[in-house]
Amino acid sequence: MSNNDNKVSRREFLGFTGGILSFAAISALGKEAxxxxxxxxxxxxxxxxxxxSVDVLVVGSGMAGLFAAIKAHDAGAKVMMVSKGRLGSSGQTPFAKGxxxxxxxxxxxxxxxxVATVSRSALGTNNEAYTRQLAEYSKARVEELRAWGxxxxxxxxxxxxxxxxxxxxxxxxxxxxxxxxxxxxxSVAGAMGFSLDEEKVVTIRAKSVILCTGAGGFKPNGxxxxxxxxxxxxxxxxxxxxITGKEWNDGHPGSATNAADTFGNWHGMFEEKPSTTTVQINHHLGVDLNYAAYASGNSIKMGPPQLMSETTVAGGPYTPEEFQGAGGPPQESEEGERKGPPKDAKRPPGMSASPVGGSSAGLAIHKSEGLTPINDRxxxxxxxxxxxxxxxxxxMSGGIYTQIGSSLAGSAVQGTIAAEEAAKYSKTRALPEISQEQIATIKAEILAPLKREAxxxxxWITQTLQGIVIPNFVLYxxxxxMLQAALAYVDELQExxxxxxKASDMHELRLAHETINMVISAQMKLRASLMRKESxxxxxxxxxxxLDNKNWQAWINIYKDKSGAMAFEKQPFGTWAKA
Amino acid sequence: MSISNISGCIGCNTCVVACPTDVIRLDEKTKKAVIKYVEDCQMCHLCRLYCPVDAITISPEKSIPVVVSWG
Amino acid sequence: MIMIDLLKKYNYISFTLAFIGLPILLFALGDFPPRTFLKNAISLVTLLAFSLILGQFFLSRTNNLTKNIHKFKNVIALHKAIGYFVVGVFFLHPFLIILPRYFEAGPDPLDSFIKMITTFESLGVILGLIAWSLMLIIGLTALFREKLGISYKGWRVFHGVLSLAFVIIATWHSVDLGRHTNITISLFFIIMATLGSLLLVKLYIVSNKKKELTDVK
Known part of the structure; x- marks a missing residue:
C-alpha cells in the first residue's frame, strides 16, 4: 500500500468549504468500519x-519508574511496579540515548x-526549582546507572x-x-487496571502512588x-x-518517505549505546520546521516542505537572540535526542529525504505537560x-527543550525525589480500605467496551482523531x-x-482506553491552546x-470542576499550585 | 507492512513482552510468535533487537493509512 | 574403461547438482527476508552442509546403483571427508546463529545463547539439541572407531541407526524452526531424507533376508 494514497494535501484540504467538511473527508481515511x-x-x-496491596505503587517502567521503585524501596517502603509494557522497553526511555x-x-x-540560562531560553516558562534539581542530582543518578550496566x-x-x-x-x-x-x-488509595495476557482485572491497594507513566501523543507516525x-x-x-502544560508542542521532524518508519527516521540511533552529555543550552523549537512547511507549502507546489535552511521564511516562532543559530534543526553532536537526520546519513534520492515537521504530534516538550506539582517534591x-x-x-526546562540529554536525567532525578517523598508519606498512613462497591463500579467501567454488543x-475513533488533530495547521x-473547528470535532467524538x-479482546480493550485518554488529551490541548492568546x-x-508578558507570565492548569466540566486557571510563573 | 516476518522463532516470548504496542503474541498451538496486531506496529524494532535468535524482519511501510502533519 | 570414466563423471556431476547446486538454487529463488551478507552466508553454508549430510546416504554401501562404477574405497573416502566437514560445520551451528550479534546492537550474545538453549517450550530447540548431541556421537565414534572395539559390521549398524535417527530429528528441527528453510527447501530435505532412509532400511532388510536364506540353507 502506498503512503501517497492516504495523504491529503493541504491544498486539497483547504479546497473544501470552511475546512469543516474536510475533517469529515480525513475521518473517512480510516479503513475500519x-x-x-x-x-x-x-x-x-x-x-x-x-x-x-503495597505501600508505594509505581506505575510505569521507564527511567522515572526505575528510580521511583528503587529509591522508595531503599527508603524502607514496600514497593511494587506495574507497567503496561516492559521494564526499560516501553515508552520513550528505550529510545533516549543521551x-x-x-x-x-x-x-x-x-x-x-x-538555571539562569535555561530560564532565559525558556522565556520564563521553566520552573526553576526543577531546573536546579536536574543539575544538582544528575551526576549521582548517572553514576548509579553506570554501576547497573x-x-x-x-x-x-x-x-x-x-x-x-x-x-x-x-x-x-x-x-x-x-x-x-x-x-x-x-487521598489516593491505589489503582486498578487489566492484564493484556490474562482475562483479569487487577486491583492494587496502596498508601501512595507514583505515576511514571510518561507523556503521550496521538499515536503519531514516525x-x-x-x-x-x-x-x-x-x-x-x-x-x-x-494538569498543566497542555499547550506546548514537541516538533520532532520525520521523513517524507515511509513517514511511519520510526526506526529508519532515527538513522540507527536506537542501536547505539547511551552516553552522557554536558551543559549545552539551546532553544530547540522543532515547531519552526512546521512553520516553514506551513508558510512555504502554501506558495509552492504540494509535496513535502523544504528544509528551513533552504527556504527563508519570514515570521514564525520566536527564538531569543542569545540562542539563535543553536535553534532550528539541531546539530548532531553528542546529542541524545537528535532532532534531524545526521549529515552523513544515507538519504533516499530526491527531495523526499527532507525532514518534515511534526512526527510526534500530540506530545509536548519533555516534562512540560502532566500533573501539576504543588512543591519541588x-x-x-x-x-x-x-x-x-x-x-x-x-x-523542568519549560515549554521548550533547552538542555540536551536532560529528559533521561530529569526522569531519574525526579523518580528519586518522588520516591523519597512517597516512602516518607506512606509511613504515616495505614493501608486504605476500599469498598467492594467501588471496586465493582470501576471494574464495570474498565470492562465496559468488552460488554458492548455493538x-x-x-x-476508527483514533484514526478519526488523528485526521483532526495531527495536520500541522491545527496544533502546530x-x-x-481552526482550533475551534477541531475542538468541535473532538468534542463530538467525546460526546x-x-x-x-467497543473492544473484542484484551488488546482492543487497551486500545479503547488509550483512545479515551487521547480524546480527553486532545480536548485539553485544543482548549489550552485557545486560552493562551500569545506565542x-x-x-x-x-x-x-x-510574546505577551503582561498577561501570560503564567502556566495553565486544567482540572475537573464540581460539575465534572473541564476547567482552566492561570498559575503565575514562579508560584506553586494549591492542592 | 511494518513487522513482516518471523522465521526461526524458538518461542521464548521475548518479543511479545519487548513490543511496546503489543503487536506480537505466542500462538497457543505452535508456541511460536505470530504477528497478531500488525496495524499497531510503530516500527521501533525493539522486538527485532531483543530477539535472541534474530528471527524478526521489519519493513518500513505501515500497513494502514498514515496520517502525517504536513500537507 | 572410458565408458566407466564417463559414468563416474556423470555420477559426480549429478551428486554435485543434487546436493550442492539444487540447494543453492532453492536458496537463491526463495523469498527469504532481507538479511546482512554474513547472515545470508551463514544460512547458505548451513543449508549446503545439511544437504551434504543427506547426500551421505548416497555415498555409502546403501547406494547399489554405483557400486559397479566406483571403487567402494573411493566412495567411503569421500563419505568420510564430507562427514568430518559437515560435523565441523554443525558443531558450530548453535553458535553461528548468535555470531552476527557480536557485530550489531542487541542483547548480549552469550545471554542470547543461554536463552536459546534453555527455551524448552520449543520443540525446535529440543529437537536441535538432541540432533546436535547425536551428531557429536556419530562424529566421535567415526573418528575413534578402531578404539571402540566393536566389529566393523556391528559398527556399521550402529552408525547407520544413529544416522537415521539423527537425520530424521535434524530434518524435523530444520522444518520446525525454518530460519534457513522455506517450503521448497523443506520439501527437498524431506524427500532426500526419506529416500536416503529408505535406501538404508532396504539395505538392512535385504541383508537380513539374505542372512535368513543362508541360515535356512
Missing amino acids: HFEQNILKVDTNKISSEEL IFSYDAAKEKLSIDEF FFDSPLYNAAFSKPMQEREIPLIERVMITNLLQAEDG FPICDLTHDGSIMAYNIGAK CESTIKGLYAAGDALGSH GYSPR IKKER SHIPYI RCSHFRLDYPE
Whole structure:
C-alpha cells in the first residue's frame, strides 16, 4: 500500500468549504468500519479479579519508574511496579540515548548560571526549582546507572532489571492501569487496571502512588510513542488532579518517505549505546520546521516542505537572540535526542529525504505537560499521589527543550525525589480500605467496551482523531478558527462516540482506553491552546504571534470542576499550585 | 507492512513482552510468535533487537493509512 | 574403461547438482527476508552442509546403483571427508546463529545463547539439541572407531541407526524452526531424507533376508 494514497494535501484540504467538511473527508481515511457489531473473542463472564496491596505503587517502567521503585524501596517502603509494557522497553526511555550529567568540577557554568540560562531560553516558562534539581542530582543518578550496566548495552532491560532483582521488587508487566482509587478523604488509595495476557482485572491497594507513566501523543507516525497516551494525566485528572502544560508542542521532524518508519527516521540511533552529555543550552523549537512547511507549502507546489535552511521564511516562532543559530534543526553532536537526520546519513534520492515537521504530534516538550506539582517534591494536588518524569508537569526546562540529554536525567532525578517523598508519606498512613462497591463500579467501567454488543472500534475513533488533530495547521500553527473547528470535532467524538467504544479482546480493550485518554488529551490541548492568546516557546499562534508578558507570565492548569466540566486557571510563573 | 516476518522463532516470548504496542503474541498451538496486531506496529524494532535468535524482519511501510502533519 | 570414466563423471556431476547446486538454487529463488551478507552466508553454508549430510546416504554401501562404477574405497573416502566437514560445520551451528550479534546492537550474545538453549517450550530447540548431541556421537565414534572395539559390521549398524535417527530429528528441527528453510527447501530435505532412509532400511532388510536364506540353507 502506498503512503501517497492516504495523504491529503493541504491544498486539497483547504479546497473544501470552511475546512469543516474536510475533517469529515480525513475521518473517512480510516479503513475500519464505523459502528458495527462487537464480535467478542473473550468470555466476559470469566474475567477474574486479583487484589494486591503495597505501600508505594509505581506505575510505569521507564527511567522515572526505575528510580521511583528503587529509591522508595531503599527508603524502607514496600514497593511494587506495574507497567503496561516492559521494564526499560516501553515508552520513550528505550529510545533516549543521551543523559545529562552535570559535573560541578568540570563545567564552566555554575548551577546558578545554568538555571539562569535555561530560564532565559525558556522565556520564563521553566520552573526553576526543577531546573536546579536536574543539575544538582544528575551526576549521582548517572553514576548509579553506570554501576547497573546502563551504558554497556543499547538495550536497557538487563541494566534496569539488575537493581530491581537485587532488591526483589515485585514487577507486574503488561498490566494497563486505567483508574486511580480514592479514599474517603480524597487521598489516593491505589489503582486498578487489566492484564493484556490474562482475562483479569487487577486491583492494587496502596498508601501512595507514583505515576511514571510518561507523556503521550496521538499515536503519531514516525515517533516511538504509540504506547504513550497520557494515561497517567487522565487517570489523575479523573480523580481531581490538576494538569498543566497542555499547550506546548514537541516538533520532532520525520521523513517524507515511509513517514511511519520510526526506526529508519532515527538513522540507527536506537542501536547505539547511551552516553552522557554536558551543559549545552539551546532553544530547540522543532515547531519552526512546521512553520516553514506551513508558510512555504502554501506558495509552492504540494509535496513535502523544504528544509528551513533552504527556504527563508519570514515570521514564525520566536527564538531569543542569545540562542539563535543553536535553534532550528539541531546539530548532531553528542546529542541524545537528535532532532534531524545526521549529515552523513544515507538519504533516499530526491527531495523526499527532507525532514518534515511534526512526527510526534500530540506530545509536548519533555516534562512540560502532566500533573501539576504543588512543591519541588513531585507531589500532585491529590494527597499521596506523586508523579515523576514526563508524567509530571514540572516544567523542568519549560515549554521548550533547552538542555540536551536532560529528559533521561530529569526522569531519574525526579523518580528519586518522588520516591523519597512517597516512602516518607506512606509511613504515616495505614493501608486504605476500599469498598467492594467501588471496586465493582470501576471494574464495570474498565470492562465496559468488552460488554458492548455493538459500537465504534477504537481504531476508527483514533484514526478519526488523528485526521483532526495531527495536520500541522491545527496544533502546530495555531489559530482561533481552526482550533475551534477541531475542538468541535473532538468534542463530538467525546460526546457521541467514546460512550460507544467497543473492544473484542484484551488488546482492543487497551486500545479503547488509550483512545479515551487521547480524546480527553486532545480536548485539553485544543482548549489550552485557545486560552493562551500569545506565542511563547513551542506554542505558536498565527493570530497572536507576539510574546505577551503582561498577561501570560503564567502556566495553565486544567482540572475537573464540581460539575465534572473541564476547567482552566492561570498559575503565575514562579508560584506553586494549591492542592 | 511494518513487522513482516518471523522465521526461526524458538518461542521464548521475548518479543511479545519487548513490543511496546503489543503487536506480537505466542500462538497457543505452535508456541511460536505470530504477528497478531500488525496495524499497531510503530516500527521501533525493539522486538527485532531483543530477539535472541534474530528471527524478526521489519519493513518500513505501515500497513494502514498514515496520517502525517504536513500537507 | 572410458565408458566407466564417463559414468563416474556423470555420477559426480549429478551428486554435485543434487546436493550442492539444487540447494543453492532453492536458496537463491526463495523469498527469504532481507538479511546482512554474513547472515545470508551463514544460512547458505548451513543449508549446503545439511544437504551434504543427506547426500551421505548416497555415498555409502546403501547406494547399489554405483557400486559397479566406483571403487567402494573411493566412495567411503569421500563419505568420510564430507562427514568430518559437515560435523565441523554443525558443531558450530548453535553458535553461528548468535555470531552476527557480536557485530550489531542487541542483547548480549552469550545471554542470547543461554536463552536459546534453555527455551524448552520449543520443540525446535529440543529437537536441535538432541540432533546436535547425536551428531557429536556419530562424529566421535567415526573418528575413534578402531578404539571402540566393536566389529566393523556391528559398527556399521550402529552408525547407520544413529544416522537415521539423527537425520530424521535434524530434518524435523530444520522444518520446525525454518530460519534457513522455506517450503521448497523443506520439501527437498524431506524427500532426500526419506529416500536416503529408505535406501538404508532396504539395505538392512535385504541383508537380513539374505542372512535368513543362508541360515535356512
